[in-house]
Amino acid sequence: MSQIDRRSFLKRAGGVGLGGLAAGYGLGAATSEARAAEESPQQRAERVNKAELSDQRGFDGVHQAGILTPAANFSILVAMDAIAPGVGELTTALRALSARARELTQGGAYPPREYDDPPYDSGTLGTDIAPDGLTVTIAFGASLFDGRYGLASRRPAHLTEMTAFPHDQLDPARTGGDLLVQIAAGHRDTVEHALRELLKPVRGSLQPRWTVAGATGAQRGPSPHSSRRNHFGFHDGTSNPDVTDPKVMNRLVWAERGGAEPAWTVDGTYQVVRAIRMHVEFWDRVGLHEQEEMIGRKRDTGAPLGGEGEFENPRYDLDPKGERVPLEAHVRLANPREPKTIDQRILRRAWNYSEGFDADGQLNVGLLFVAFNQDIQRQFTAIQERLNEEPMVDYVTPEGGGYFFAPRAARDSGDWVGSGLFA
Amino acid sequence: MLAAAGLGAVVAACGGSKENHYLSIGTVSAHPDIAVTEVTGGSHSPQVEAMLAEERTRNPGPGSDLEPLAPSRFERPVAEYRAYSEGEAKQVEAGVDRLRAALAAGDVAAAKRAWLDAYDHYLRLGAAYGALGALDEAIDGNPGRLPGGTRSPQFTGLHRIEMGLWTGEAPSKLIAPAAYLAAKVKHLQTVVRTIQIDPLTYATRAHEILEDAQRDMLSDVDAPWSGAGLRATFDSLAATEFVVRTLRPLLNGRDSTIEPVETEEARFHQTLEQVRKENGGEWPTLEQVTPEQHARVDGGLGSLLERLSAIPGALETVRTRPVPTIAEQKRADRQGADAE
Numbered sequence: 001m002s003q004i005d006r007r008s009f010l011k012r013a014g015g016v017g018l019g020g021l022a023a024g025y026g027l028g029a030a031t032s033e034a035r036a037a038e039e040s041p042q043q044r045a046e047r048v049n050k051a052e053l054s055d056q057r058g059f060d061g062v063h064q065a066g067i068l069t070p071a072a073n074f075s076i077l078v079a080m081d082a083i084a085p086g087v088g089e090l091t092t093a094l095r096a097l098s099a100r101a102r103e104l105t106q107g108g109a110y111p112p113r114e115y116d117d118p119p120y121d122s123g124t125l126g127t128d129i130a131p132d133g134l135t136v137t138i139a140f141g142a143s144l145f146d147g148r149y150g151l152a153s154r155r156p157a158h159l160t161e162m163t164a165f166p167h168d169q170l171d172p173a174r175t176g177g178d179l180l181v182q183i184a185a186g187h188r189d190t191v192e193h194a195l196r197e198l199l200k201p202v203r204g205s206l207q208p209r210w211t212v213a214g215a216t217g218a219q220r221g222p223s224p225h226s227s228r229r230n231h232f233g234f235h236d237g238t239s240n241p242d243v244t245d246p247k248v249m250n251r252l253v254w255a256e257r258g259g260a261e262p263a264w265t266v267d268g269t270y271q272v273v274r275a276i277r278m279h280v281e282f283w284d285r286v287g288l289h290e291q292e293e294m295i296g297r298k299r300d301t302g303a304p305l306g307g308e309g310e311f312e313n314p315r316y317d318l319d320p321k322g323e324r325v326p327l328e329a330h331v332r333l334a335n336p337r338e339p340k341t342i343d344q345r346i347l348r349r350a351w352n353y354s355e356g357f358d359a360d361g362q363l364n365v366g367l368l369f370v371a372f373n374q375d376i377q378r379q380f381t382a383i384q385e386r387l388n389e390e391p392m393v394d395y396v397t398p399e400g401g402g403y404f405f406a407p408r409a410a411r412d413s414g415d416w417v418g419s420g421l422f423a
Numbered sequence: 424m425l426a427a428a429g430l431g432a433v434v435a436a437c438g439g440s441k442e443n444h445y446l447s448i449g450t451v452s453a454h455p456d457i458a459v460t461e462v463t464g465g466s467h468s469p470q471v472e473a474m475l476a477e478e479r480t481r482n483p484g485p486g487s488d489l490e491p492l493a494p495s496r497f498e499r500p501v502a503e504y505r506a507y508s509e510g511e512a513k514q515v516e517a518g519v520d521r522l523r524a525a526l527a528a529g530d531v532a533a534a535k536r537a538w539l540d541a542y543d544h545y546l547r548l549g550a551a552y553g554a555l556g557a558l559d560e561a562i563d564g565n566p567g568r569l570p571g572g573t574r575s576p577q578f579t580g581l582h583r584i585e586m587g588l589w590t591g592e593a594p595s596k597l598i599a600p601a602a603y604l605a606a607k608v609k610h611l612q613t614v615v616r617t618i619q620i621d622p623l624t625y626a627t628r629a630h631e632i633l634e635d636a637q638r639d640m641l642s643d644v645d646a647p648w649s650g651a652g653l654r655a656t657f658d659s660l661a662a663t664e665f666v667v668r669t670l671r672p673l674l675n676g677r678d679s680t681i682e683p684v685e686t687e688e689a690r691f692h693q694t695l696e697q698v699r700k701e702n703g704g705e706w707p708t709l710e711q712v713t714p715e716q717h718a719r720v721d722g723g724l725g726s727l728l729e730r731l732s733a734i735p736g737a738l739e740t741v742r743t744r745p746v747p748t749i750a751e752q753k754r755a756d757r758q759g760a761d762a763e
Binding site for chain 1: 567572630631634637638641642643644717718721722725728729731732735736746747748749750751752753755756
């Protein structure tokens with residue numbers, strides 16, 4: 001476990017105690033069961049809600065929060081373009097962004113101002129900001145490394161603009177950006193509040209380009225570890241690598257040390273974002289058998305075809321001709337589980353998005369796909385190229401997103417995310 | 424279809440109506456903390472029960488309310504479709520010939536008319552395009568799929584010419600792309616005459632042609648310069664009507680699938696004709712379609728698609744191989760190892 005992860009864990013445990021809240025964390029199962037038996041549903045809901053709201057995920061450390069952190073229930077991703085006239089104004093804005101993000105992730109009361117002044121905070125979360133597991137993750141797009149701010153020679157080795165894959169219909173207004181802020185928390189009002197507050201100190205230097213708001217499905221079992229479902233009704237993110245294993249993370253997520261990577265990229269990671277529209281009306285008119293053959297898993301259990309549990313090894317080695325799991329099934333192409341594809345695995349953090357209806361009255365919903373990886377070309381692109389002609393392409397249309405680099409976290413409250421790039 | 428039949432059997436066994444059955448599922452999911460483990464941990468979900476029913480009865484045999492159809496039953500519908508598509512391919516070729524003549528004469532209005540004709544008849548091939556592969560991409564490919572988009576040198580087919588005609592490009596600039604298009608279209612008749620379409624693909628086309636129209640035509644993605652999405656939808660409907668007509672003898676008496684399809688088809692046909700009439704007998708561009716007309720078209724298409732989606736399941740053919748389980752493959756693997 002890396003430093004930030006230990007820290008956020010300790011903070012979380014500490015935060016619960018500090019708040020004086022009755023919490024299930026750290027208590028034995030028997031105790032919490034006994035407690036659960038005594039309390040009314042309303043009391044239980046209140047206790048759970050308070051525990052969730054007091055959850056702190058931290059901001060400073062080695063690795064930025066919001067990467068290894070499991071996907072929070074709600075997210076907002078916002079891409080921004082740098083319009084600061086010079087590098088000085090830009091770094092001032094980035095410093096302010098980190099400072100406000102740090103405050104929001106810590107929570108607490110905000111300072112009063114004179115009665116005739118605009119208040120410090122919008123107040124949408126009340127007088128006392130609950131941290132609510134908030135993470136704010138800041139990343140830079142390839143376009144920032146052009147000539148404007150003298151950063152051309154400091155571009156991370158694997159950072160490029162996202163180019164269209166054969167079935168993409170990328171909308172330029174929803175693609176790319178100089179900066180990406182990923183905001184994630186336990187409740188929707190928390191992420192909306194954070195977005196509003198974070199835009200305030202950077203006006204004039206960073207201008208919003210596009211945004212997508214996402215949410216995960218609720219935890220509906222069958223086990224507490226079951227992956228959440230996407231808009232197609234299938235479990236999503238089942239085969240993620242183990243985030244608690246630093247060796248695996250060093251191999252798959254964190255930037256390579258040395259080599260072609262500039263020194264400032266150490267402890268950072270590449271972030272891939274794709275807004276993938278899902279044509280759900282069409283999907284809902286497809287037979288379940290065909291749906292499962294396209295995905296390669298059972299819809300009800302999430303088990304690989306011919307298997308019984310979601311996390312069962314799909315054993316493609318026993319099925320070389322695809323008699324059980326078709327060779328072009330999504331999960332098989334995405335992660336063939338062969339020795340040569342072990343280094344291609346990515347860390348997925350996906351949310352569902354819902355943006356009303358399109359002009360034809362079709363639900364405009366999809367997957368806000370986020371992947372962290374060490375080398376976009378070796379990992380994400382290699383996977384995506386295998387998926388180019390999968391049967392599922394008829395039912396999805398990638399419409400936006402981009403490639404970004406999320407640097408290391410701020411060291412402490414005197415530091416800010418990205419300081420190494422400008423050092 | 425087998426699975427659906429199994430689910431039906433489970434519902435019947437529970438002694439409840441379908442509506443009641445789903446209601447009980449809804450109640451379970453609304454209280455995930457309390458009830459889910461009890462319900463799904465202790466017994467199988469209705470869908471898993473249905474799957475198990477399928478496992479027991481798969482390949483081929485009883486268990487379905489419908490006897491699977493012999494694949495040979497599709498020979499005649501596909502043959503009829505081949506003859507139909509050969510006629511459409513001929514019309515595409517004629518349209519492209521007129522297009523080239525109009526471009527050579529510098530007559531943009533005539534070129535647009537010829538282009539729309541060629542596009543109409545190409546879309547009326549409907550059921551074929553999945554089977555045309557690279558030829559389809561060359562004739563009807565969209566720039567979005569090419570690196571460089573509209574600037575890609577591979578952007579050459581119908582839509583390259585559409586872009587030129589509707590954005591005021593000089594007709595002389597379009598002569599070369601049209602010649603390329605003509606060369607590709609020349610192969611079309613030969614290809615569709617001998618095209619092989621397996622039963623499942625053909626049955627699936629009955630709803631996929633219009634699914635594509637919903638996703639790509641009405642949304643203005645496929646023909647953005649001419650705005651021909653509405654007439655393109657009408658062409659897709661015509662192709663669907665033909666496919667459904669050829670499948671009618673097979674669908675008779677199978678789950679009462681055909682009657683609602685034909686009712687909705689006729690209704691949607693009428694809706695589109697009405698919109699054309701309201702526009703003085705000409706197909707309006709998507710931009711000219713009023714919100715009220717759009718709502719009628721979207722609703723009618725959605726309703727027809729819901730009916731059409733029952734066709735592939737109703738026309739299930741024999742599945743030739745059982746799907747093995749992981750456990751079965753492990754056993755086979757061990758036996759193989761022992762034998763060595």
